[in-house]
Amino acid sequence: MTEQMFTEQPDSEARRHAWVEAGTGWGARATQWAYLFEPYALPANHLLFDALGLGEGTAHLDIACGSGLAASLATRRGASVSGLDASANLIDIARARTPGGDFRVGDMFDLPFEDDCFDVVTSFNGIWNGCDEALRETHRVLTADGQLGMTYWGPFERMGLLPYFAKIIELSPESHGSSTIELGETGDVVNAMLERTGFEVQRRGTVEVTNEWPDIETAVCALASAGPSIPAIEAVGYDVFCEALHDVVTPLHNPGTGVRISSDLGWITARPV
Template sequence: MGWEASGEAWGSRAADWAYLWEPYSRPANETVFDRCGITPGTTLLDVGCGAGYAARMAADRGAAVAGLDASEGLLRIAGARTPEADIRLGDMFDLPWADAAFDVVTSFNAIWADCAPALVEAARVLKPGGTFAMTFWGSPKRMGLLPYFMTVAENSPTSHLEATLGQAETGRPGVAEDLIASAGLTVVDRGAVQVTAEFPDLDLFTRAAVAAGPSVPAIEQMGEERFREALAAAYADAVEPGIGLRISSEFGWVTATK
């Protein structure tokens, strides 16, 4: 899938993604920004910035923020969240910034094991001595979203199944490190953090799930109603009366320097 098609998939229900999903990543965003030492005046680029939730957090710490994403719909929200940010539509394999432009470059579940050229680009725009950080899905044993990904995989074309498995591969020990080293960066540290998505009921959860880019091939193949029914069945036992649905998953993270 090219970057334009990816952007269309992720931006098809941009507001639902931005407001029902993005806040769940906050613990990972905070951990990465702490590790990167974000302070007032830090220049930061978030690659695959989506609707700009992480970028807004970095700006609140005083960073001069830039962001790139393939989805025009998501970027409209990112621009509304942080009007002062340098937000651009484009391809992460061809970043529209000069060499050594940023103190920090981040990727929150945007650069995967099969995206080596994107990491080379991230390294190019990073200043010498600067910090790169990326997150990715953690251990399947600690993935509350695993039934979602299984539902997507089971009802999508084979090519999408292979892409989904490739994303999971990124979290295996050494994979992200090798990817980073191949871009000429030096790994500094690795860790993991739990993030939790919360929904009052299955109806809102399945509405949110439809807004996620990976859902699109399954929806195209089986229809939205059947897709939502399959997801509701997969999570029916996880709903607690009076509490709702809380889905905790692990993000792995790696930091590196140039």
């Protein structure tokens, strides 16, 4: 190892590296994510927008907006939409879906928006256990009577995608596997995260979402596009990854109805105090 490898990076440089790296991973198969994976969250998008009363004239920001499907729904409800994601490739698709939106590539821990400028901020599976700084930033950009809504994975026993997560943890280097597990624990800690970052929890529940694919090959292609797959693909190569995922998906395939995998997402709404 060279001396340079031991040189500590300044904090800001390390943080920039982290979000740029996350965006590169999530954007590696951007069109597959947008068109084969992202629609699974539609029931959660609608439920949260209803719970938050999002409608005509709402100034809305979607954090970690991915390829912008949720933002496009918010626009159809009459909201004025902004979105932020670490992936430039996903933001390109969000802009194509909603040409009138204000979409930016950036870091949710350092939001490039003014104080007090949004009525509603959402994040669909974008803010996780350990992301307190993103909640503090959310608090800063929300108006005093604004609202936050977010979703996260529900309990493991209601997670149809668990065999996928188990396989990618098995294929990934150990450090990535443990961070994937920590992300899955958000439901246990979300109330405490919100309270210590200046929010009062209002409502909370779960919503069932379903990944639907016509065949095993399409399912594997979709699953390969999710960010947590990237460390596994880098570790074993794309072909071995696809073979392993093929085995995971095969028992979930029915020739008449294709691949249908249901999971619960947790959802929560909160107000700044």
